[in-house]
Amino acid sequence: MACSRGAASPDHHTQRRLFAASAGFCQNPGCSNELFIDAGSKSIHIAEMAHVFAANDGGPRGNPSISPEERGAFENLVVLCANCHTMVDKAPDAFPDGMMLGWKREHAHKLQGLFGAVKFHDREDARRVVEPLLMENYAIFDQYGPHIYAARNPESGAAEQWKRKMLTRLLPNSRRMLAILDTNRHLLDGGEKQTLEQFRQHIDDLEATHIEGTCEDASRFPAGLTEILED
Structure with missing residues (x-):
């Protein structure tokens, strides 16, 4: 997952946390793409970190009121496949910040069910x-x-x-x-x-x-x- 936006780039800890939260799948609930794809003897990496509020003021869903550090924080990033990342950034009005943050929450809830992360009695x-x-x-x-x-x-x-x-x-x-x-x-x-x-x-x-x-x-x-x- 690559991003080179200065202070708006996530640090290594945040990158690992994002990977863990994605569990290897695009966080757009309408997409089922795996982020690491087997291709022969290699694993192709298609994960990209999408900023909810843009890394710069003029970018998609720009928000001048937040700092560069806040833009590179875990809370402002969603892990998407390359196609979904392109889609949300080329049509930002169709994918507002509330929708993208909702994707992240929905993905977390879905994974809890898929992972069997329910409380057992014994x-x-x-x-x-x-x-x-x-x-x-x-x-x-x-x-x-x-x-x-x-x-x-x-x-x-x-x-x-x-x-x-x-x-x-x-x-x-x-x-x-x-x-x-x-x-x-x-x-x-x-x-x-x-x-x-x-x-x-x-x-x-x-x-x-x-x-x-x-x-x-x-x-x-x-x-x-x-x-x-x-x-």
Whole structure:
């Protein structure tokens, strides 16, 4: 997601927060486009950050009363596919600020339902929703992770394949698990709550590496997560 508008550009933290809020889909509720598309062995990135109030006074939905920092804030940005971004900026009168902010809220509510982020009454029901996501992520890591033999060969394409799986499956699955577990904190014991926070930092580190491209030593996946909500 690119934007070069000086102070009106979101910082790295805001970019990661926007990615997490989109869950990999255009936030226009009338659009079902995925923002990372598999194309052969590569993942094509079509996500764009659209300003609700323009990055400059003369832009779409310009608002001279807000500062450049406010224009680059999370609250003033919506993640759209390239087509929807072009549409809202070329016809700003048809897409006022209230409508675009409504898209963002509606997208969040829709994701809560899709992610199964509902409050459960017992641990067994919550575990039943989390377990398939854990299993899929483990299977992907086991087959494509950086530890496999092919990853040692820079010409094998394994690194690009791993990144594609990370963006299209592992990170969205992980954000879904975070949403479910946060909604059901009342079912977690003290140790599990600590594991949840360790998992949150692990995902934050992975997003910094695979979305921002920063070179950081990511925290390790907390082993306790594989048994969370088990009795």
